[in-house]
Amino acid sequence: MPSLFLSQPLDLRATLLGGQTFCWNEKVDGSFAGWIEGKRVQLQVREQSLHWNEPTVSPASIQSFFCLDLDLPRTLGEGGQDRWIQIATHTHPGLRPVRDDSWECLVNFLCSSLKQIVQIQQINARLRSVFGGDQGEFPSAEVLAQAGEQALRQCALGYRARHVAETARIVAQARNFLTIPTSLPTSSAAQYLEQLPGVGPKISRCVLLYGYSRWDAFPVDVWVDRLIRELYFPRRRKPFRFEELEQWSHEKFGSGRGLAQLWLFHWYRTRPRSPGAKIRGK
């Protein structure tokens, strides 16, 4: 069984089930089963090492998937000095950003609107079992384009089926559509992705953050808006406009603002609450 020594903590549950990637589930023995680079793999952390069961998955792939080479304090930069970021990173030192496949990431987040994490995981599993390869690999753009909207609706995509089918058609036709040069600024890359049907500001940033490792992509959803108002603007009741938070996050957290969002979001969603205070959603 291959393994990798961990020089820093790795919290598999927070990282794999927290809403970055959607093809993982936890087993009774505490291991996590899912997919890395198209290969089915089971992971477990024991004695400061990460162990996995699939010998054809290389340590380099694991290293890359969990961004273990990322210098977090350096990437967070000045944003790391923020009080709430410090609390969040100290509370969840094992949380990592993932480097997901950009196509699968795009489909996952196309399916995410008004959906909870569990539901997105179910859709991912259905797409794999209905349209995926022999081993359950995630279906390609060509396959989903071929499948069409009606067949996708059978996988509980609802109105999102049209977006996925149409996006799959565009991506399948333009072979390199999802190849985004690293020289293209993140704001331009977001605009580029937003040409796709069903991709707005939130989804484009999620895909750039988790599918392209753009650490300056700052996805804003109702939870991020809520936590920013509660932590930084406690007197404010009115939700922010997207542009306001885009600007604010830039000034507050700088070029690592996507990672700042990841930790803040996770900490906010999992922090202990006073009795009676309900955490809604996932």
Add this chain to the structure above:
DNA sequence: TGGCAGGGGTTGA
């Protein structure tokens, strides 16, 4: 057990 509200967004009017 069943009804109902509401949810991590985007689109088009």
Add this chain to the structure above:
DNA sequence: TCAACCCCTGCC
């Protein structure tokens, strides 16, 4: 600015 879009979960 706002309704419409689907379906599932949690709660009563």
